[in-house]
Amino acid sequence: MNLTRRHMLILLPAAAIAWKHVLAGTPEASPNYTMSQHWWGMLMDLPKCIGCGNCVRACQAENDVPDGYFRTWVERYHVTDYDIENPHVDSPDGGKKGFPPSKEEGGKNFFVPKLCNHCADSPCTQVCPVGATFISPDGVVLVDKTYCLGCRYCVQACPYGCRFINPKTMTAEKCTLCYHRITKGLTTACCESCPTGARQLADLKNPNDPIHEFLKTHNVQVLKPYMATHSKVFYNELDGSVR
Amino acid sequence: MNVFKDAGHLFRLAAVFLVGGLAFVGVRALLVPKSFGEYGHYRGNAMAEVAARPVNYAGHQACEDCHTDVLEKKKSGKHVHVNCEACHGPQEKHVDDPGSVQPAKLDTAVLCVRCHEANIAKPKGFPQVASADHSNGLACDTCHQPHSPAIDTGGTAGGTAKETTGGTK
Numbered sequence: 558m559n560l561t562r563r564h565m566l567i568l569l570p571a572a573a574i575a576w577k578h579v580l581a582g583t584p585e586a587s588p589n590y591t592m593s594q595h596w597w598g599m600l601m602d603l604p605k606c607i608g609c610g611n612c613v614r615a616c617q618a619e620n621d622v623p624d625g626y627f628r629t630w631v632e633r634y635h636v637t638d639y640d641i642e643n644p645h646v647d648s649p650d651g652g653k654k655g656f657p658p659s660k661e662e663g664g665k666n667f668f669v670p671k672l673c674n675h676c677a678d679s680p681c682t683q684v685c686p687v688g689a690t691f692i693s694p695d696g697v698v699l700v701d702k703t704y705c706l707g708c709r710y711c712v713q714a715c716p717y718g719c720r721f722i723n724p725k726t727m728t729a730e731k732c733t734l735c736y737h738r739i740t741k742g743l744t745t746a747c748c749e750s751c752p753t754g755a756r757q758l759a760d761l762k763n764p765n766d767p768i769h770e771f772l773k774t775h776n777v778q779v780l781k782p783y784m785a786t787h788s789k790v791f792y793n794e795l796d797g798s799v800r
Numbered sequence: 801m802n803v804f805k806d807a808g809h810l811f812r813l814a815a816v817f818l819v820g821g822l823a824f825v826g827v828r829a830l831l832v833p834k835s836f837g838e839y840g841h842y843r844g845n846a847m848a849e850v851a852a853r854p855v856n857y858a859g860h861q862a863c864e865d866c867h868t869d870v871l872e873k874k875k876s877g878k879h880v881h882v883n884c885e886a887c888h889g890p891q892e893k894h895v896d897d898p899g900s901v902q903p904a905k906l907d908t909a910v911l912c913v914r915c916h917e918a919n920i921a922k923p924k925g926f927p928q929v930a931s932a933d934h935s936n937g938l939a940c941d942t943c944h945q946p947h948s949p950a951i952d953t954g955g956t957a958g959g960t961a962k963e964t965t966g967g968t969k
Contacts, residue, residue: 560811568822571822572825592847606923607915607919607923611914615857615890618856618889618890619856655914658919658920659919659920659921662920666920666921667921668921668922688842690842691840691841693847699846701842701843701846736850736851736853737853737854738855741855743859746890750857750885750886752879752882752915753881753926754881
């Protein structure tokens with residue numbers, strides 16, 4: 558066979574066109590929403606949380622979360638006077654039906670709502686072998702259901718226990734920060750239904766968002782800062798015993 | 801002595817590689833979704849698919865557009881910052897078709913205690929009651945109107961409920 562310079566000149570542009578076809582993307586779907594202008598997080602004002610479970614119910618109603626699984630849940634902490642290292646934590650049905658009266662007296666008692674921390678350096682996205690989970694350009698950790706194999710690597714990798722395998726689809730599922738709502742200008746279902754304002758959606762790229770003033774003037778912490786996940790769920794007045 | 805005398809099979813090898821490479825590129829172009837790699841090592845369209853989910857909670861703005869009277873009433877009471885759907889539940893269907901889809905009637909006996917039942921872990925300043933001995937079995941809305949819950953002292957509302965204690969500690 559004789560592959561001449563002429564053949565090469567014909568073949569190379571064809572290959573280049575094919576490659577460009579591979580790399581080509583489609584434009585953004587939502588016309589009024591520009592991903593690059595947002596960087597989403599959430600504020601948990603713990604002294605306001607009353608453990609009513611509205612957020613858990615709202616999340617389930619909004620996102621069809623199967624029974625017994627949670628994208629967000631509320632924990633009740635009981636820290637005894639002399640053993641701060643070993644708090645007693647309960648979360649009956651994720652706090653969905655509220656909390657029964659405490660059996661324990663004294664000590665510190667408080668509620669801690671939890672959800673995906675939408676880490677800027679999230680361990681769960683790093684372990685996905687197929688590119689099914691990722692951090693969107695606006696800072697939300699999402700799962701591509703059509704790509705997910707259900708291998709559970711991400712479920713294990715999340716230091717906060719925020720992921721689960723949906724028993725129906727057998728794919729990884731987690732809080733989307735109500736991506737279908739925040740891209741339409743609404744707040745998340747949990748924030749919408751929180752009666753005390755303990756949960757507040759925060760856009761860290763919006764200079765007018767009250768989150769900036771709040772972070773400057775309050776004792777704010779993230780969960781497990783030593784994991785260096787750069788969590789974007791900020792807890793006001795977080796007790797040191799919270800895991 | 802010609803070094804390139806038997807160079808023909810080198811070209812054949814190169815052609816095999818080239819055909820293989822082109823086949824790879826072609827098959828990849830067919831199998832890999834167009835939006836893969838648009839923003840990173842994932843399918844760019846996945847975000848639009850997640851965002852396409854229908855909304856269930858309409859948001860308080862949608863409620864307030866029509867129910868201005870309730871909004872005014874709420875402004876006079878402590879529930880001013882409680883969003884409508886915190887109690888009334890998801891109402892997007894009602895917003896889409898206000899005529900035929902009506903929100904369910906609410907039962908204050910269930911609803912009020914969700915937040916106001918006394919619990920040791922609740923913030924100290926939050927108004928809490930032990931519902932069993934607070935109202936002598938009367939429904940909450942006998943005395944308190946949920947949209948503006950402070951008891952109207954000029955009214956005829958009965959009941960001995962007075963204590964709105966904080967948590968026991």
